[in-house]
Amino acid sequence: MTTIPKPIHVPVLLQEVLENLPVPSGGRVLDLTLGLGGHAQAILAICDADTRYLGVDRDPFARASAKARLGQDARLSIIADTYENVWENPAFQAWCHLQAPEGLDAILMDLGVSSLHLKDPSRGFSFMEEGPLDMRMDPEHGLTALQWIADQDETTLADAIYKYGEERSSRPIARAILKAFHEGRLHTTLDLAAAIYTVLPREFARRKGQIDPATRSFQGIRIAVNGELEGLEKSLERAVGLLKPGGRLGVISFHSLEDRIVKHTLRRLAGVYDGPGRTAPELLPQIIRLIHPGGLKATDSEIAQNPPSRSARLRIGQKQADTSSRIS
Ligand SMILES: C[S@@+](CC[C@H](N)C(=O)[O-])C[C@H]1O[C@@H](n2cnc3c(N)ncnc32)[C@H](O)[C@@H]1O
Secondary structure: OOOOOOOOOOOOOHHHHHHHOOOOOOOEEEEOOOOOOHHHHHHHHOOOOOOEEEEEEOOHHHHHHHHHHHOOOOOEEEEEOOOOOHHHOHHHHHHHHHHOOOOEEEEEEEOOOOHHHHHOHHHOOOOOOOOEOOOOOOOOOOOOHHHHHHOOOHHHHHHHHHHHHOOOOHHHHHHHHHHHHHOOOOOEHHHHHHHHHOOOOHHHHHHOOOOOOOHHHHHHHHHHHHOOOOOHHHHHHHHHHHEEEEEEEEEEEOOHHHHHHHHHHHHHHOOOOOOOOOOOOOOOEOOEEEEEEEEEEOOHHHHHHOHHHHHOEEEEEEEOOOOOOEOO
16 A cells, blocks of 8 residues: 655645635746745646746755655746845846746745744754754754844843743743853753743643743744744735736735734735824825735634644735726
């Protein structure tokens, strides 16, 4: 009997992506977070031979996995970059110029980390298994989590844990982490978790059925180390700028901080004013139209099969034909 290898990363909201990012015959698709190519594989499977698909990812292991999975497919090109910087990348500009001179039909952003990051202890994202304190999505660039912590004082570390992890005990946690660091006890992910548990005991959370108390602090440090929220708004604007009229941008986010940026940026690009006061100081151009304005969430059956999909939300914007139109 042949055994089918289990995919390492199950693409979330796949059906919703396929239904809401339709690709016409000979369509042009940009996937700014290619990952292990799960969405790419499913999208390419229903597209014709004239389709061209460009995948971008900052993580060399993700790109290698996607290449191993889809490298035979001549419709796919892969570029190593971040979605913040790719716009100025000559290889990206050449692809757009040659393959998509009239713009793109579909752009996908599936934000955050993949299970490749979370399940491999050597990447340093997990508080369940021992690994180096790294947490970089691109291990070839930037500071590791340990180097980043070494650069922080109590205030800046607490601020990151509070802002990006939404952790209310950020200040005592930052103090405990820096104490462990200065006493030479902070080397691995489990050391970091142990420092956090001195403030928020793990057993107490377990007894109350709460999430592991290290979750929020790990998220905060990871987002800071990877600069995950910086440049997201600009990247969404650049992506919309490359869509053809009628083309669609789909963005999947996994936590409220990301989703807030996605929601407000797409609403602003749709001409909806979310600022203070009731009326916009000036009328905003309607560059996109929101499809499913509240976003789409995973069905109960997807959540049962793939529990991480519980926190995913897909928001979609469609480029208007006349982008100079204004709200009446
Ligand atoms: C949730 S995974 C994508 C999974 C993919 N859709 C699939 O089905 O396999 C997110 C991917 O985005 C990448 N990533 C995160 N931030 C990025 C950024 N700023 N620029 C480019 N890639 C990024 C990560 O390395 C990761 O591989």
